[in-house]
Amino acid sequence: xxxxxxxxxxxxxGGTWALRECTLAIxxxxxxxxxxxxxxxxxxxxxxxxxxxxxxxxxxxxxxxxPAGSPAALDGIAxxxxxxxxxxxxxxxxxxxxxxxxxxxxxxxxAQARLAELGIPxxxxxxxxxxxxxxxxxLTLALARRPRLLVLxxxxxxxxxxARHDFMATVLTAAVxxxxxxxxxxxxxxxxxxxxxxxxxxxxxxxxVAGEVDDVLATHRLLTGPAAEADRYTERPVVHVxxxxxxxxxxxxxxxxxxxxxxxEAHPVGLEELTLAYLREPGAAALPGPARGRDTQPSExxx
Amino acid sequence: xxxxTMPAGPKRDAGLRPVPWRRMAWVTWRQHRxxxxxxxxxxxxxxxxxxLAGLQIHHAYATACRPTGSIACTINFTGRFGIxxxxxxxxxxxxxxxxxxFAGAPVLARELESGTxxxxxxxxxxxxxxxxAKLVLLAIAVAAAAGAFSVLYSWYNQPFFAAGYxxxxxxxxxxxxxxxxxxxxxxxxxxxxxxxxxxxxxVPAIAATLAVYAxxxxxxxxxxxxxxxxxxxxxxPNLPGSAWIVSQWYIKGGNFAFPARGSQIVNAxxxxxxxxxxxxxxxxxxxxxxxQWTSYQPGSRFWPFQxxxxxxxxxxSVLLIGVTxxxxxxxxx
Numbered sequence: 001x002x003x004x005x006x007x008x009x010x011x012x013x014g015g016t017w018a019l020r021e022c023t024l025a026i027x028x029x030x031x032x033x034x035x036x037x038x039x040x041x042x043x044x045x046x047x048x049x050x051x052x053x054x055x056x057x058x059x060x061x062x063x064x065x066x067p068a069g070s071p072a073a074l075d076g077i078a079x080x081x082x083x084x085x086x087x088x089x090x091x092x093x094x095x096x097x098x099x100x101x102x103x104x105x106x107x108x109x110x111a112q113a114r115l116a117e118l119g120i121p122x123x124x125x126x127x128x129x130x131x132x133x134x135x136x137x138x139l140t141l142a143l144a145r146r147p148r149l150l151v152l153x154x155x156x157x158x159x160x161x162x163a164r165h166d167f168m169a170t171v172l173t174a175a176v177x178x179x180x181x182x183x184x185x186x187x188x189x190x191x192x193x194x195x196x197x198x199x200x201x202x203x204x205x206x207x208x209v210a211g212e213v214d215d216v217l218a219t220h221r222l223l224t225g226p227a228a229e230a231d232r233y234t235e236r237p238v239v240h241v242x243x244x245x246x247x248x249x250x251x252x253x254x255x256x257x258x259x260x261x262x263x264x265e266a267h268p269v270g271l272e273e274l275t276l277a278y279l280r281e282p283g284a285a286a287l288p289g290p291a292r293g294r295d296t297q298p299s300e301x302x303x
Numbered sequence: 304x305x306x307x308t309m310p311a312g313p314k315r316d317a318g319l320r321p322v323p324w325r326r327m328a329w330v331t332w333r334q335h336r337x338x339x340x341x342x343x344x345x346x347x348x349x350x351x352x353x354x355l356a357g358l359q360i361h362h363a364y365a366t367a368c369r370p371t372g373s374i375a376c377t378i379n380f381t382g383r384f385g386i387x388x389x390x391x392x393x394x395x396x397x398x399x400x401x402x403x404x405f406a407g408a409p410v411l412a413r414e415l416e417s418g419t420x421x422x423x424x425x426x427x428x429x430x431x432x433x434x435x436a437k438l439v440l441l442a443i444a445v446a447a448a449a450g451a452f453s454v455l456y457s458w459y460n461q462p463f464f465a466a467g468y469x470x471x472x473x474x475x476x477x478x479x480x481x482x483x484x485x486x487x488x489x490x491x492x493x494x495x496x497x498x499x500x501x502x503x504x505x506v507p508a509i510a511a512t513l514a515v516y517a518x519x520x521x522x523x524x525x526x527x528x529x530x531x532x533x534x535x536x537x538x539x540p541n542l543p544g545s546a547w548i549v550s551q552w553y554i555k556g557g558n559f560a561f562p563a564r565g566s567q568i569v570n571a572x573x574x575x576x577x578x579x580x581x582x583x584x585x586x587x588x589x590x591x592x593x594x595q596w597t598s599y600q601p602g603s604r605f606w607p608f609q610x611x612x613x614x615x616x617x618x619x620s621v622l623l624i625g626v627t628x629x630x631x632x633x634x635x636x
Contacts, residue, residue, distance in 0.1 A: 050425050051424075051425070052421060052424060052425065054633065071319060071321060071427075071429055072319050074425060074426065074427050074428075074429055075319060075427045077425070078425075079421070079422075079425040081418065081421035081422065081425075082418075082421075083418060085417065085418040085419045085421055085422050086419070086422065087334070087419055087422075088417070089337075090333070090334075094333060097329070097333070098330055098333065098334075099426065101322075101326040101327070101329055101330050101428075102322065102326065102330065102423075102426035102427060102428040102433070103322060103426055103427035103428065104319075104320070104321075104322050104427050105427075138422070141422075145426075145427070
């Protein structure tokens with residue numbers, strides 16, 4: 001089952017496309033990270049998936065074919081929006097009660113135990129909680145709904161490292177222990193390796209890379225060799241060239257057993273490095289499905 | 304850090320029953336109790352004043368105004384309380400607008416302004432039902448409060464009415480008695496809700512609500528209301544005091560001569576009977592073959608007019624709330 005499936009999905013605000021020709025399928029049972037620079041269309045994609053926005057083109061279904069925003073979809077998806085909005089003038093206990101009233105399922109004992117564990121006094125107004133506590137409150141409300149899919153939009157962008165770590169720990173617990181599928185958007189790359197096992201790279205409203213992290217990493221190599229020869233490497237598609245004095249580092253799409261040209265050394269690539277390389281090359285695309293913008297020559301970054 | 308795990312995953316119900324409507328009662332109350340409390344305090348304070356002042360007025364009327372036209376009645380009743388009552392009625396003209404703006408405009412504007420709509424509209428209840436439930440519950444609440452208040456005001460104003468000091472179609476009576484006050488409050492609430500959805504900011508939405516309401520109320524009082532029913536025509540010079548005169552004009556020999564107001568009648572008078580006083584101008588014109596005609600709405604049409612105004616305002620409110628719900632439903636973030 002795919003928790004989110006889109007086909008040629010597009011969304012336009014005014015005259016500009018926030019998301020364009022987006023076709024992807026995120027399978028269930030993953031913590032999927034949606035990565036991309038600001039304005040890449042991450043929030044737009046998530047808003048479309050949770051039914052807050054209507055597509056201008058194409059379609060989006062969730063939880064194995066349910067139309068986004070339909071009652072059944074709303075029932076199965078919990079969404080924590082950017083900046084984790086909660087009602088400032090309501091207490092944490094009121095927020096629990098509110099969410100309980102607005103949903104068919106609500107695990108009150110779980111939610112209360114979570115608040116106690118987090119040290120959030122039930123009577124405290126949400127507006128007077130710290131950023132980390134507020135994010136945890138929003139996450140608790142979402143998880144207490146016992147969703148099949150948890151969607152998080154930039155959940156940790158505003159949090160300090162400790163709060164960020166705690167927040168992601170809660171998300172991972174839900175994913176591992178309870179089998180909740182998670183789709184989260186982020187541009188905090190440091191968290192990626194620890195949490196995500198599925199990666200979607202979005203750039204300028206288009207999908208660059210989508211796939212399981214292990215597969216993506218297995219099909220990319222980092223080649224190190226003389227800088228003078230960097231331009232002559234043509235065996236495999238080059239995603240990104242990075243020059244450091246006499247040496248050049250090429251991120252190429254190649255399997256581990258691909259032959260390495262003489263004079264070059266091959267290394268496995270890390271998730272953060274790979275992501276960064278793609279973010280620097282908005283024109284590059286790969287895996288799976290038809291790649292676009294192949295004709296665009298990778299630009300060079302000299303250090 | 305989380306030792307806690309959730310119980311087993313959700314059971315997948317075959318038939319998905321929606322979250323019951325009644326749950327929204329608590330939600331609406333909890334989120335809007337401050338606004339509803341504000342309306343209650345506002346109308347409650349005015350009600351206490353009307354009650355205390357009304358007791359005095361009723362007492363003064365009962366003792367001084369037998370018969371109603373007496374000198375004692377003029378001095379001890381209308382003279383003592385008349386001006387204050389006019390100030391009260393003028394102030395109350397703004398009450399529906401204030402209630403509508405402060406209770407109606409924030410309902411959606413605050414959600415959109417603070418981003419909490421992303422929370423509220425992704426819960427299992429569904430955003431269309433959420434909007435319908437909130438707006439209907441709040442509309443009923445403010446309309447009920449306004450209705451109760453206008454009953455009290457009718458009682459307060461009754462002696463002036465009885466003394467012939469207030470006529471049925473004057474704004475101090477028509478707008479504040481009967482169903483009109485309730486209907487205007489409901490309309491103001493609906494205008495506020497839609498303005499909040501369109502403008503998405505609380506303060507500008509409140510300002511827009513007040514402006515639109517003022518325009519609508521003014522247009523209704525000045526142009527619309529007199530057309531609810533075809534006015535009666537008469538050439539009788541003495542109309543009952545309760546009549547609402549729509550227009551007056553003179554005819555001569557079966558043809559329209561000039562309106563009873565404005566420069567033409569002044570010119571005619573100065574030609575026909577130079578030097579006559581205002582008192583004898585009617586006689587002068589009559590002597591020269593002019594007949595005054597009047598179109599008017601009789602005071603007995605008070606209740607039909609109330610129901611007509613209440614009816615179209617109710618229809619307008621339903622329409623505005625419907626448009627608001629439709630906008631929420633189709634809204635793209």
